[in-house]
Amino acid sequence: MHYHLLIDADDTLWENNIYFEQATHDFITFLNHSQLSHEEVRAVLDEVERLMGYGSVNFTKSLLETYRRLTEKDQQEEDIEQIRGFGERIRSQPLQLLAGVKETLDYLSPRHDLVLLTKGDVEEQKLKVERSGIEHYFRQVVIVQEKDIAAYRQVVEELRIDPQASWMIGNSPRSDINPALAAGLNAVFIPHPHTWRLEHEEVLNNGRGQLLTLSAFTELRTHF
Structure with missing residues (x-):
């Protein structure tokens, strides 16, 4: 038939998603939160992603918003650039x-x-x-x-x-x-x-x- x-x-x-998972891992490691576990940080990121939508551009925005919510220090421009890089790297993957x-x-x-x-x-x-x-x-x-x-x-x-x-x-x-x-x-x-x-x-x-x-x-x- x-x-x-x-x-x-x-x-x-x-x-596809393996590249997002790697970026997520790198972000959570970089954030290195003193109180929240890996899973707790991931839960916040999940919540933000539901609002932001799909694709690597929105994922990068989700990382930056999660950083803004959870960072334990003053936001540094070099940190923001580092986090932006985690997301942007996805687009260059083979x-x-x-x-x-x-x-x-x-x-x-x-x-x-x-x-x-x-x-x-x-x-x-x-x-x-x-x-x-x-x-x-x-x-x-x-x-x-x-x-x-x-x-x-x-x-x-x-x-x-x-x-x-x-x-x-x-x-x-x-x-x-x-x-x-x-x-x-x-x-x-x-x-x-x-x-x-x-x-x-x-x-x-x-x-x-x-x-x-x-x-x-x-x-x-x-x-x-």
């Missing part, structure tokens, strides 16, 4: 495809209709897609501000696809799996060991669609 495969990008096709992604897209693209569906800062996501070298496998690249039920319904309508013949493939329960299922699509959950903490959620299949859980992107070849 010919399917529409909507495929997530960050931490599904290429590594784009590393996950194992078997290219070979799997080679296999899937002649058989199915592939759409890359990602969220975040438009320019930053476009740049990643261009750098990835895999854009040609996809009929279309769709970048949305948020992946919620309304966004999936809109994508289905704009692409004129049948939800029951469509699968959302990704690593995030909160953005890729639960809202897609709730919108009437099928979903393939491929967990990533370093999925962003704010994307964690119990996988719930409240819709009519099928749910597959795979351990690697390459396993798509077995099912599609």
